[in-house]
Amino acid sequence: MKLRVLILIVFLVALAKPSIPQQANAPLTKDQVMDLVKFGMNGRDLAKKIQERGIGFEPADDYLQALRNAGAQEEVIQALHAARPRPLTREQVGKLVAGGVPSQRAAELVKEHGIDFLADDPYLETLRLVGADDTLIAAVREASAAATGELVVATSPNAEVYLDGELRGRANSQGELALKAKLGGHLLKVSLEGKKDFEQSVTLAARQATQVAARLADAGPPPGEVRVNPKDGLKYVWIPPGSFMMGCSPGDNECNPDERPSHQVNLTKVFWIGQTELPVGVYKRFARETGRALPLQPGLNGLVLNPAWSNEAMPMGGITWDEAAAYCSWAGGRLPSEAEWEYAARAGSSAARYGDLDPIAWFGDNSGRQHVDSAAFWRQTDFMDRFKDNGNSMHDVAQKRPNQFGLFDMLGNVWEWVNDWYDANYYQHSPSQDPQGPASGSERVQRGGGFISNPRTTRASDRDKDSPATKSSSYGVRCVQEADSR
Numbered sequence: 013m014k015l016r017v018l019i020l021i022v023f024l025v026a027l028a029k030p031s032i033p034q035q036a037n038a039p040l041t042k043d044q045v046m047d048l049v050k051f052g053m054n055g056r057d058l059a060k061k062i063q064e065r066g067i068g069f070e071p072a073d074d075y076l077q078a079l080r081n082a083g084a085q086e087e088v089i090q091a092l093h094a095a096r097p098r099p100l101t102r103e104q105v106g107k108l109v110a111g112g113v114p115s116q117r118a119a120e121l122v123k124e125h126g127i128d129f130l131a132d133d134p135y136l137e138t139l140r141l142v143g144a145d146d147t148l149i150a151a152v153r154e155a156s157a158a159a160t161g162e163l164v165v166a167t168s169p170n171a172e173v174y175l176d177g178e179l180r181g182r183a184n185s186q187g188e189l190a191l192k193a194k195l196g197g198h199l200l201k202v203s204l205e206g207k208k209d210f211e212q213s214v215t216l217a218a219r220q221a222t223q224v225a226a227r228l229a230d231a232g233p234p235p236g237e238v239r240v241n242p243k244d245g246l247k248y249v250w251i252p253p254g255s256f257m258m259g260c261s262p263g264d265n266e267c268n269p270d271e272r273p274s275h276q277v278n279l280t281k282v283f284w285i286g287q288t289e290l291p292v293g294v295y296k297r298f299a300r301e302t303g304r305a306l307p308l309q310p311g312l313n314g315l316v317l318n319p320a321w322s323n324e325a326m327p328m329g330g331i332t333w334d335e336a337a338a339y340c341s342w343a344g345g346r347l348p349s350e351a352e353w354e355y356a357a358r359a360g361s362s363a364a365r366y367g368d369l370d371p372i373a374w375f376g377d378n379s380g381r382q383h384v385d386s387a388a389f390w391r392q393t394d395f396m397d398r399f400k401d402n403g404n405s406m407h408d409v410a411q412k413r414p415n416q417f418g419l420f421d422m423l424g425n426v427w428e429w430v431n432d433w434y435d436a437n438y439y440q441h442s443p444s445q446d447p448q449g450p451a452s453g454s455e456r457v458q459r460g461g462g463f464i465s466n467p468r469t470t471r472a473s474d475r476d477k478d479s480p481a482t483k484s485s486s487y488g489v490r491c492v493q494e495a496d497s498r
Contacts, residue, residue: 039068042075045092046082055085062091068124070096099128099159099218102135105152110142118144119151128218130195131156160192161216163200167226171204190221202226232282232495236418239284241493244294244343248284248493249418251356255279258354259439259473264364266468270436270475277351278445285348285356286490288409288420289428290339293324295331298339307331310406310485312464313396317405317485325408327426327488333456333480336429336489345493347431350475351447352492353459357423357472359416364471365423366415373412373424375470379463380404387466399464406463406486423470426488427458434477455479462486 040062048058071092079089100108105127108118131152139149165173171183175191175198183189183202195216202210207228216222233239237250259274260267299306307330310317318326331339340346348356359366370378376386380402389398410420432438432449434457442449449457455477461470463486469476478484 039066042069049079049082049084055087059087059091062095067095099126102129109139109144115145115148119148122151122155127155127159159195161195161218162190162192162221163216164190164221164223165226167202168204168228171202174201204228207231246294247287249287251283251285253279253282256355256358257362258351261364261473262362271473273439275439276444277447279355280446282495284493289327289426289488289490291324291409292321292326292328295328298342307483313400315400326406327409329406329426329485329488330483331487332483333429340491343491345491347429348492349448350430350432350457353430354472356417356419369467369470371413373470374407374463375424375461376464376466390466404464422460424461425463426486427462427476428460429489430457430459432457
């Protein structure tokens with residue numbers, strides 16, 4: 013019995029030999045490798061044969077699994093991995109032409125092996141100079157369009173991975189996905205329900221895997237969601253991260269030099285911002301609990317605007333920058349940066365204002381008894397008397413239409429202190445990501461305009477400034493809180 017089995021094995025191996033190309037350098041085919049595994053060829057010998065001859069095919073994962081099922085040892089699988097046909101490099105294609113290989117044969121090799129680079133026009137022109145004809149140039153163009161690199165994404169398990177808007181697969185249970193794509197630039201997006209999308213530009217290069225760690229942050233509430241801060245009892249609105257053009261708005265002819273140049277700003281951190289300007293009633297409680305005296309009752313050239321601070325729904329005015337910062341700290345927050353303030357005020361709008369002024373803001377034209385031309389008032393030497401005689405004043409918060417984030421009075425009513433020092437030239441060199449303003453200065457920035465501001469200063473990009481110690485009836489505040497504060 014053993015003798016008959018031995019004879020059968022010898023016979024099968026003999027049958028297999030003719031199917032192996034006799035040329036010394038002829039690569040093995042898929043069928044030949046499979047037959048040799050099935051015929052029981054020793055794994056070490058077959059691996060050596062693969063190393064010597066090479067292979068003329070791409071061993072796909074399903075083919076390798078079929079070999080394992082047929083009894084292939086792991087050293088055979090490893091040898092196949094190592095023997096994968098290698099794409100031609102820029103230098104190798106050039107040497108084919110310069111070395112006198114016939115153009116037709118060179119084109120066949122390019123089609124058979126592919127290339128591992130992007131063949132741009134200057135490279136193709138160089139090939140022509142050394143003798144490449146249209147056949148080879150066409151083959152190189154075709155291979156260039158098909159040239160691929162590897163992208164390895166590490167992210168959350170089961171996350172969807174998109175490349176240039178096309179779903180390419182889901183991460184495995186370890187949070188990994190490897191894929192191939194054309195060489196060059198691509199837009200990567202990774203999505204998972206309950207998480208914020210990850211987006212990044214990636215560039216795939218030849219002969220190396222591009223690895224990206226796509227960490228997915230919690231999505232958080234939708235933009236505009238409101239919560240109550242238990243410390244001060246005020247409502248705060250969720251502001252998502254994002255990018256916007258900061259400074260002079262497109263088509264705005266009223267911009268000042270310190271609003272230029274318009275520049276892109278990327279805010280990478282979410283935050284909560286007060287839905288309204290700080291009302292008098294809440295500031296009173298802060299003053300009581302911290303032992304602070306209230307500012308003098310607000311006035312306008314002798315006209316008392318809020319006698320003894322009796323109207324607690326009006327915005328708090330008359331506070332210094334330090335008092336505004338102290339209040340925000342007491343409430344568990346901080347002053348907004350100038351960039352955060354403008355991003356929140358614009359709420360996705362690129363216009364100078366997030367709406368027509370009358371419906372959205374208390375400003376010089378509409379905050380008094382009569383609707384007036386406040387710009388004309390400001391051109392007169394007795395402009396303060398004119399506003400006084402018209403009874404211009406701040407008004408209760410949240411009476412005008414909010415912006416798209418649901419924020420009231422981002423323009424008008426009272427100027428709002430922000431955290432930044434003022435520098436008229438800061439926009440010329442400010443960082444594009446999360447700018448925090450100059451490191452020092454003598455004046456702090458205010459934003460938004462007040463109840464006697466003219467339309468020109470009641471714009472999303474307008475910047476004002478004053479000494480941080482200055483008290484004015486039209487100087488108020490709204491605070492922000494970090495996303496993880498409670």
